[in-house]
Amino acid sequence: MELVFDELDLVDIETAINEGGKIWYNPVLNRLKDKIKDFYTSGDTSKCCYCGKLFQGEFRMVIDIEHVLPQAHFASERFEIQNLNVACKRCNMLIKKDDLTFLINPAIANNYYDSNHYKIIHPNLDIYSDHLILKTFRDGDSIFNKYVVKTKDKGLFTYGYFHLEKTEVDTINNSQGIKGNKGLTDKIRGAIRVRLYQLLVKI
Incomplete structure (x- = not known):
């Protein structure tokens, strides 16, 4: 089973992009974000994609939707399914943030989803x-x-x-x-x- 965006998801994404500003924080994406979190946190073995910490019993607000390639540097990959997962706030906000040293070449220009570009374990490719x-x-x-x-x-x-x-x-x-x-x-x-x-x- 894999995460799939349907037509309604695509309409919401297009709306958010067209409205501009801080695209990821547009309320029109709330349903899509819930869908992403639900996909990765369903089941007893849902966990942070980096440290492996289990999310069982955790309040949803402490679970972040993670962009492996940070939005600040790779805006084009903001809604790419292979770039999305879930992480704990420690790994996402305290450690990784917008850092790029986990890439073999931070100036990566194409073929973003080749595992060989990543020094870290990529949650969707490895x-x-x-x-x-x-x-x-x-x-x-x-x-x-x-x-x-x-x-x-x-x-x-x-x-x-x-x-x-x-x-x-x-x-x-x-x-x-x-x-x-x-x-x-x-x-x-x-x-x-x-x-x-x-x-x-x-x-």
């Missing part, structure tokens, strides 16, 4: 578990996350780019009643951060 596996263990109220990095390219890059080591530490700290700290890694973006992890993480 199979996540081929590169990264999230193992979650629960002991009563304590939850522990551990990522298994399977590939030195996309797996390792995604692990570093989205600070996934920090989510592992945070789940352990939280289980012990230790409040999380924003560390230096929160301020190191993109390829530099990944290079640090290449020095620290062995596959």
